[in-house]
Amino acid sequence: MIIQMEGISKSFSGNQVLKEVAFSLEKGEIHALMGENGAGKSTMMKILTGIYARDSGTVEVKGKQVVYKGPKDAERDGIAVIHQELNILPELTVAENLYLGNEQTVGKTAWLKTKEMNRKTEETLRDLGLHVKATERAGNLSVGKQQMIEIAKALMTNADVIIMDEPTAALTDREIQTLFKTIRGLQEKGVSFIYISHRMEEIFSLCDRITVLRDGQYVGVKNIPETSFDEIVSMMVGRQLGGRFPELTNEPGDVKLEVKGLTRMGEFKDISFAVKSGEILGISGLMGAGRSEVVETLFGYRKAESGQILINGKEVQISSPIEAIRNGLGLITEDRKTKGLITDFSIRENISLANLKSISTNGWIAKKKESALFENLIKRLRVVCSSPEQQAKSLSGGNQQKVVIAKWLGTSPSILILDEPTRGVDVGAKKEIYTIMKELAEQGVAIIMVSSELPEVIGMSSRVMVMFEGQMKTILDRNELSEEHIMHYATGGDKHVG
Template sequence: MNDISKSFPGVKVLEKVQFNLNAGEVHALMGENGAGKSTLMKILGGIYPKDGGQVSIKGTVTDITSPSKAQSLGIVMIHQELNLIPDLTVMENIFLGREFTYGKTKLINWPKMKQEAGRYLSQLGLTIDPGIIAGELSVGQQQMIEIAKALSMHAEVLVLDEPTAALTDREIEALFQVIEALKKQGVGMVYISHRMEEIFRICDRVTVMRDGHTVGTDRIGETNMDKLVKMMVGREIKDRFPKVDISAGEEKLRVNGLTVKGKLHDISFSVRSGEILGIAGLMGAGRTELAKAIFGVLPVQQGEIRINDKPVTIRKPMDAIAAGIALVTEDRKDEGLLLPLSVRDNISLPNLADVSTNGFMSRKKENALADRLIRQLTIKTPNGEYTVGALSGGNQQKVVIGKWLATRPEVFILDEPTRGVDIGAKKEIYDLMNQLVSNGVAIIMISSELPEVLGMSDRILVMHEGRITGEFMREDATQEDIMHCATGGAKKHVG
């Protein structure tokens, strides 16, 4: 890809970007959210037309005008946002538009579809029934179905955009084995990820983008984490987890005996003013269900929730908001934002009382609130009117955090707050967390990244199959102890 340029109304996204990929290599594409990585790959995938520059496939200049044209050239994309049809089966999703049929009758050959789908699933170490409805699977399993679909297309160029963001450690290992096998088959792979450890483990080269420009390309063996971070953000980030030590104050939230049928069993814990309580565990451990139960999304069979030592009844999210609780959900696309609406509208939604006068919405108040949060969180958007679905993933996440920040919560629940977020934006989210606890807010942080849990938490709870199996003070916790509890090991309480 030579001198690729692209603009959207009011925004220049790419300016003469250079990128090349060899057969049988994994080439990392890195940069902060909004740097232009996904836009560049969408041009390669035929989703966006380029404004300038050339794309060459095997030395031949090619105009990729549609996703079907890209696929005909052997280019397959696995997007950060899942593209499965939830009401279709796994095998129907894998072979959508490429169904196996019986000769001239064109009737679908279901046994053949099931057999072939099962073959691609087994390559990924999956034991999922190809006939199950895709929407019934976890986010991580759905991501693996996307990868199985790409395998079935016999890709020559495979673009993986944050492929491990929703995967368990076991699923990540299976994916890495598939990537190694594809390399041996001569498949070239573009790997977009904010997880530095993965880049250094599986990639051969890395290209860094910043503000729509190519900063440079290096072989992995000739660079290091500090150099990449400086190339990405234009400055050094000295402390990956800038935890501020604050003396915890009074108890803000107490949960006693919380039970959700089939999901949570007798959960009890507390979190204090000025404290970050980390919650660790494997996928399916019940961490997200716990957050949703406290926030009134899931019905609670028994148990008590107390705020500032007073019992509160939470049957729906409005009750939780009124009690001073905010929840940044794990899935920003489906649960955190209304993507067709503007940044301003999304920020206004949980803050209607603050942007209204005598029961009528005030556009002036809406704009003032949106502008303040855009500045405070450095959200990269032309203005508050801009459609939130057109923003990068990291900037969408900032909008989610911003809309809840405006409710002035006393208890802030953050479920995977830095998933799919670049290292610079992560630092900004961590700094914001420090600011909140300095102001007396209690934070519950759910994260699948153990370094993040260990780096930012004052105290850590570990969950397994809907139960708390461990509790550690930050200074006593190790990755080994947390994983021991996360896999159902003996219960531990330290500190």
């Protein structure tokens, strides 16, 4: 056994987040760690790597009991971590991010082997299917590409154990398959993986065993061939959830939003589509297809060079998010950390910022209105928090995502854009978000959903627009939806193939 954790307990300010938890990892094993947001998965891994000190219990690595003082101690023992929240420094180049803290120098001098590091960077990223220049500023890259850089950084450490916390959240199917191929290749060489993900398909495709936590307690461990999706979900949430996706039964109404010839050179060209009230239009495509760029342009975050946007048949000019909000749009961004939240602000402040008009009287915030809004939205989305004043950055990734969704629901948008709405969200919360989307559609809200998860796109869309290299390839009706069909167009296939 390469890692053995027994009786691990941990409390923060009297709140017990782990109680007598156990976990084991064998050499050359890919072991999934699963549980709802707040179940204690990340806390457990932070104890393993020395970020948190455990209150009780033992940790053995390679047969020896250890008490790491920090991540560097764990790294020296061959344990690398890919965190859920990106740690990219945007002003540095791709290569500088990859080698940060492990720079290659000429002998004992301070001179960097820049050319060699750049060459090795591009070679490593090519193996992961990512073709970017080592000298490119990391902040210019999409979230998905930044995630691949984080993965590459961990893979370059020659670790014996690699902990992956939601590594595929920003990746498309093609990048995921490339990553899985890399993981399996390392597994054959004896590298072990602790794999944290809410994507059940990935777990059953990649992993050997699953350990489940619920409310900070150990529930059990299962061998993949001996369990099922439903059993794992039941272990995670302690209840039956029913079908993964709610049935979409409402009939869409009149066209709410129409886009004609929208173009932003270098990102997308001649995008045209319409969304009806009560409809969920999915947008699918590979990384770099221009999906996020299109919806950010609709919201005024980017400026279109040509094209028209019509709401209720009337052309509108949207050159800023403020104008988008005034026109009834809401946008849940794919990058909650930098675009969706002010992480140093409290949950209350984040929700209130998007709803100042509805909770203010004569320019002053009405505390009763603010409290009522907060309580309603937090309860509706089941955000796990200690108080309205808890800082957003202290929440789990899934609960941060719920706060982003909550603040936009408070604005009562008539057009809601969701870019990767369930990224990093557990299976129970996903079902809640899907149910809210269904309810909003039934209330007449026009919804646009960008997602890299094909089951999600198929399960939650009335129609799907497929993009390829910045262009709209086709729009598929619900009865045409299948993973094979979508991927055919997403990879540039002929529009008229049946």
